[in-house]
Amino acid sequence: MSRADTQPGTDPNRQGWRLRARMRYLYHGSSPAAVRFRLAVIVVDFAIIGFFLAAPILREAGWAFYVIDVIVALVLAADLAARAMAYTDIKDWLKRPSTWIDLFILATLMFPQSLYNFGFLRMLRLWTLLSSDFFWRTVGQKYDDTRVEEVTRALAALVTFVFVATGFVYATFRGRHEDLHxxxxxxxxxxSSLTTTGYGDITLPGNWGRVLSIIIMLTGITLFVRLAQTLVRPHKVKFPCPTCGLQKHDPDAVHCKACGEILCIPDEGHH
Structure with missing residues (x-):
């Protein structure tokens, strides 16, 4: 065995440990360098989401679309690999629904021809990003657990549903209605369906089209109501009661409404 093979720095296990430690530092650290790294990741995420949004139109560009598709797939694969290394327990990471959503999105990028009809699910990336602790720990530190976060999450769910439903309608019914091309x-x-306006100039054919229209209307109303409730209802802060475990209380609460335990909720200056 050569001397180089016995040097600690060349030990593959040690190198792997150092790489994992580096990923944990970047993805979970609180230093300015780690925050800047995560901000760059978020900017790239929004650029990828923009590509997903424009994909139905860009697809007509031919080979250029597939080049961008491959680049996005490589970037997303690198990000997922780095997140897996940064996570302490990979098995626990794989149990997260957002992980499986991202893996499926990656599959649609790697196999754009065979999985093109499922491409509309790529917009779920918007929901997973704006609902993640990764996002709020980075750009939303002063807005974390505030009305801003609640409104953003509710709005993200509504916008994501609009574009996922649009993509499904486009992939499934394109060309089956004289005005839907x-x-x-x-x-x-x-x-128009989600807002229950229903002008009637474009309708989906068959019973399945009627069922889908009903689903869009009901889901849209539910998400609109949730957004409206988030905007008008009094804001509550997340502060688990040490006795009964009630998670949210009024910002100025002195006692827990469920059990009466005395609370000491930090004010906004110390939140």
Missing amino acids: GYLDALYFTV
Whole structure:
């Protein structure tokens, strides 16, 4: 065995440990360098989401679309690998629904021809990003556990649903209605159904089309109500009661409403 093989720095296990430690530092650290790294990751995420949004139109560009598709797939694969290394327990990481959503999105990028009809699910990336602790720990530190976070999460769910439903309508019913040919037509139908406006100029054919229209209307109303409730209801802060475990209380609460335990909730200056 050569001397180089016995040097600690060349030990593959030690190198792997150092790489994992580095990923944990970047993805979970609180230093300015780690925060800047995560901000860059979030900017790239939004750029990828923009590509997903424009994909139905960009697909007509031919080979250029597939080049961008491959680049996005490589970036997303690198990000997922880094997140897996940064996570203490990979098995626990794999149990997270957002992980499986991202893995499926990666599959649609790696196999764009065979999984093209499922491409509309890529917009779920918007929901997983804006609902993640990763996002709020980075750009939302002063907004974490505030009304801003609640409104953003509710709005993200509504916007994500609009574009996922639009993509599904476009992939499933394009060409089956004389007025539904492009992505904008599908978006117009989704928004008019979701708001229950129902102009009637574009309708989905068959019983399955009626069922889908009902689902869009009911889900849209539910998400609108949730957003409205988030905007008008009094804000509560997350502060678990040490006795009964009630998670949220009024910002100025002195006693827990469930059990009467005395609380000491930090004010905004110390939140």
